[in-house]
Amino acid sequence: MASATRLKLPLLLALLAAVLLYPWIFTSNYAVNWGMLVLFTAFLGQSWNVSGGFAGQMSFGHAAFFGTGAYAYSILVVSYGINPWLAWLLAMVAGGAMGAMIGFLSFRFGLKGSYFALITLAFAEFLRVMADSVSFTQGGLGILIPLQSGAPMQFEHAWESYYLAAAMCLVAVLIAAGLKYTRFGARLVAIRDNESAAMALGIDIFRQKVLCLTLSGAMAGAGGGFYVSKYLYVDPHIAYNLGRSVEMLLVTMVGGAGTVFGPLWGAAAIGALGELTRSLSQSPGLSLVVYGVILIAIVAFLPGGLTSMLGLLRKRCRHHA
């Protein structure tokens, strides 16, 4: 136990150094943007991990929070001229509010497991259709953020958004680590493993689940705000895309749901794989096929994700030693 902790610190520092130095080693815009996307996907995965991994409430519609954050940011910046950093903060609040609302409605009626997954999917689809048809989102036209050199939260160089994504990722890892070592986190894990036992020990499972989805939604909302500030455009399809929801759960399941670094490993693995399939074949659908196969393989053979593979290897080494 103690030796494992001693080993971990240098590893963590090495990981941090690798993240910080990456844009200095791979200087091309393409490479830096790829790194930014990995970190950003890891951040979104971590948002899903909070509710899906730690609390075991597997959502299929986290795009609902991402998209709400994206729209909140865009509308506040474009229609109301609010400072983009403040708008980003409010995007986070909007995502959290959406999490609280969807959580309240689903958990009030005791939806669990696949029912919860389906209702979250339905909410995300509902929001997509709404965004397509109401005027303040400008419908299918979408919202364009005007490009202004030097304006706050607009990124002239790829490395700027890279480091912001890295900072978000760091905060997300700290949140996950916090769940590992606090009462709130212990209660979420207890709910995941056994709701009846959790209730018998005095845990208000409804309240904890709503709080958890609020936190998760706030994170995804911040992700949505960041996304628009980087790509300067949002429409209903970008905001409330099912693919986004799937990506968030995919990287987390692949890396290891309910672990602190799982989403990071998962995002790196999926990101690398995406590059690989793209270089091997020109057909755009191939990466999706490969994702599907990998998800099935992980669920079937490695339910703990890549993180659990490290543990298994360590155990095997110990047996041989």
Next chain:
Amino acid sequence: MLEVTQLSKRYGGLRAIDGASLSLSKDRIVALIGPNGAGKTTLFAAISGFVKPDSGTVVFNGENITATPPHAISRKGLVRTFQITQPFMRLSVLENIMVGAYATTANRRLARDKAVEIASRVGMEHLLDMDSSGLTVAARKRLELARALATDPQLLLLDEVMAGLNPTEVAEIVEIVKKIQESGIGILLTEHVMQAVVALADDAYVLNNGRVIAHGALSVVMRDPAVIEAYLGEDTAHLDAGDAHA
């Protein structure tokens, strides 16, 4: 400290509990016994809020807690365990007990210290880092007990904590339960293992078809003809009658 009055719960045409009443005080260990399907577990569930009774009241420390949500009842100090043990599978023994201890403090270190202390009270101090999924039945029963104990309960409802244990293990749990009661925690238990009931309980309520058919000191209750009939079945009673006629 606990007053249950005329509690009833039916599932369709089945009266799982049918006007059951009982009362108990802190200084006694009270057993709730009865044949299979008598309604013991349903009565436990109705008292602890897991099942909403159709009628009747549950009063705990002078407060009406009928149909209060289970977590709120637990926080008031009335804590149940489960007949089929319900460990948090992916947590260690220590972490399982800490979830209970977190009911009394948000501080991780305090919760941890408390969990370690509780573990030694139930004889699990050597199993702290074990995964709870790898525990034996006996150890799981202890874990159920430890987790409930860690919440600082005033009254424990123990649902068959000795089922499936061998006589040595039963004797060990009996000692632990006795010590818990001596520390000032009231205990209501259901039990099939008569060895344990006899060793532990001061008083017993006998439940049959959802009704309390006898109540009193265990030695008296066990000689009650209604109780004997409930356990051995009416067929035996008829047979006896037939013999008498012959």
